[in-house]
Amino acid sequence: xxxxxxxxxxxxxxxxxxxxxxxxxxxxxxxxxxxxxxxxxxxxxxxxxxxxxxxxxxxxxxxxxxxxxxxxxxxxxxxxxxxxxxxxxxxxxxxxxxxxxxxxxxxxxxxxxxxxxxxxxxxxxxxxxxxxxxxxxxxxxxxxxxxxxxxxxxxxxxxxxxxxxxxxxxxxxxxxxxxxxxxxxxxxxxxxxxxxxxxxxxxxxxxxxxxxxxxxxxxxxxxxxxxxxxxxxxxxxxxxxxxxxxxxxxxxxxxxxxxxxxxxxxxxxxxxxxxxxxxxxxxxxxxxxxxxxxxxxxxxxxxxxxxxxxxxxxxxxxxxxxxxxxxxxxxxxxxxxxx
Amino acid sequence: xxxxxxxxxxxxxxxxxxxxxxxxxxxxxxxxxxxxxxxxxxxxxxxxxxxxxxxxxxxxxxxxxxxxxxxxxxxxxxxxxxxxxxxxxxxxxxxxxxxxxxxxxxxxxxxxxxxxxxxxx
Ligand SMILES: [Fe+2]
Ligand SMILES: [Fe+2]
Numbered sequence: 537x538x539x540x541x542x543x544x545x546x547x548x549x550x551x552x553x554x555x556x557x558x559x560x561x562x563x564x565x566x567x568x569x570x571x572x573x574x575x576x577x578x579x580x581x582x583x584x585x586x587x588x589x590x591x592x593x594x595x596x597x598x599x600x601x602x603x604x605x606x607x608x609x610x611x612x613x614x615x616x617x618x619x620x621x622x623x624x625x626x627x628x629x630x631x632x633x634x635x636x637x638x639x640x641x642x643x644x645x646x647x648x649x650x651x652x653x654x655x656x657x658x659x660x661x662x663x664x665x666x667x668x669x670x671x672x673x674x675x676x677x678x679x680x681x682x683x684x685x686x687x688x689x690x691x692x693x694x695x696x697x698x699x700x701x702x703x704x705x706x707x708x709x710x711x712x713x714x715x716x717x718x719x720x721x722x723x724x725x726x727x728x729x730x731x732x733x734x735x736x737x738x739x740x741x742x743x744x745x746x747x748x749x750x751x752x753x754x755x756x757x758x759x760x761x762x763x764x765x766x767x768x769x770x771x772x773x774x775x776x777x778x779x780x781x782x783x784x785x786x787x788x789x790x791x792x793x794x795x796x797x798x799x800x801x802x803x804x805x806x807x808x809x810x811x812x813x814x815x816x817x818x819x820x821x822x823x824x825x826x827x828x829x830x831x832x833x834x835x836x837x838x839x840x841x842x843x844x845x846x847x848x849x850x851x852x853x854x855x856x857x858x859x860x861x862x863x864x865x866x867x868x869x870x871x872x873x874x875x
Numbered sequence: 876x877x878x879x880x881x882x883x884x885x886x887x888x889x890x891x892x893x894x895x896x897x898x899x900x901x902x903x904x905x906x907x908x909x910x911x912x913x914x915x916x917x918x919x920x921x922x923x924x925x926x927x928x929x930x931x932x933x934x935x936x937x938x939x940x941x942x943x944x945x946x947x948x949x950x951x952x953x954x955x956x957x958x959x960x961x962x963x964x965x966x967x968x969x970x971x972x973x974x975x976x977x978x979x980x981x982x983x984x985x986x987x988x989x990x991x992x993x994x995x996x
Contacts, residue, residue: 811965
């Protein structure tokens, strides 16, 4: 059976000068792109404008946008722009993430359930998240989960032997182990439908705060650069190591809030799958990579610590919004607003 | 952690059965008779590194689950069976899992120990 390719999402609304320039360039290939070196150098590296501009440029490598020709993915002007924004983002991360840590130290911490859970979104939702918060959480997370495991597939040609075999095996599981109805991104779309959210790819991009864009941009950055393969592996291990206990709490939250069976199933599946994946990723992907390329150990640690950093910023944003009774999403586009 | 000193065992039989003869959620491997399975070992699956003599690879991390090449049929003391067709299956050894017999990472330490990395020496 063949199915038509799902429709690409619409371009989002601009959030400032950089994203406006990128969106204008995508709408009109003839439009000259201004010199953006100065505004990029002074842009807030984790702010809405730079993160959205980067997100849109990265999206050209995934599914693109409706009415944007597929070959703009390799438009050298856009790639140069992306390179400048990536430099800004990566330099900020290198500065904000603790350096010099070793892989054992980083993962030893991640493998220990912390005593203080006040900053943990999954603990918050388990303890009393209502359906409204769960829906917002799923909308924000849909940016990643609807392309779940996609950015990590880019690392495969850059791994060898044991690391490659194990990474491919975990990815095979993420992609449904040969069955379309078990693809994790599909399970998440089913969860969204259960929560009465729109499961269309990219639907919530305009509503996603900068902190959520940064989480996805981090994996696209690591995935698209061979020079960051160690960081990609460290990042992926972070996701797998932290997923199982968090998913158990989220499954409970979904059950308690009366979300449907698909919503519960997505997290139940991740409790079991990621208890396996984290073992395979640590003992075979990381160990295999570092056996081949021991010099990448600092990058593996950096990839994991950078993930902690961007995830903590997203968690703080969600919790502060909810604790003060606000929505964690950006406002709906108003009817009259130009797109 | 990346030092790979997992203890490994190769088993032909035992409490963890690895032929797909169980009545689990029907997919890969089910319906095969154990005898045929022994005569014609399953073809390579992703993540399945054929071990000596086609044996099933089992590895363990100290304090963590048994990692077994799937599919796995788990037979409990009372005869109840659980089935998983994942490429690897993490079998709980600490008995704290809420999804027993499968690992749910409940074995993990809950406080920050003085030396954080404790699952290997
Ligand atoms: Fe997954
Ligand atoms: Fe996973």
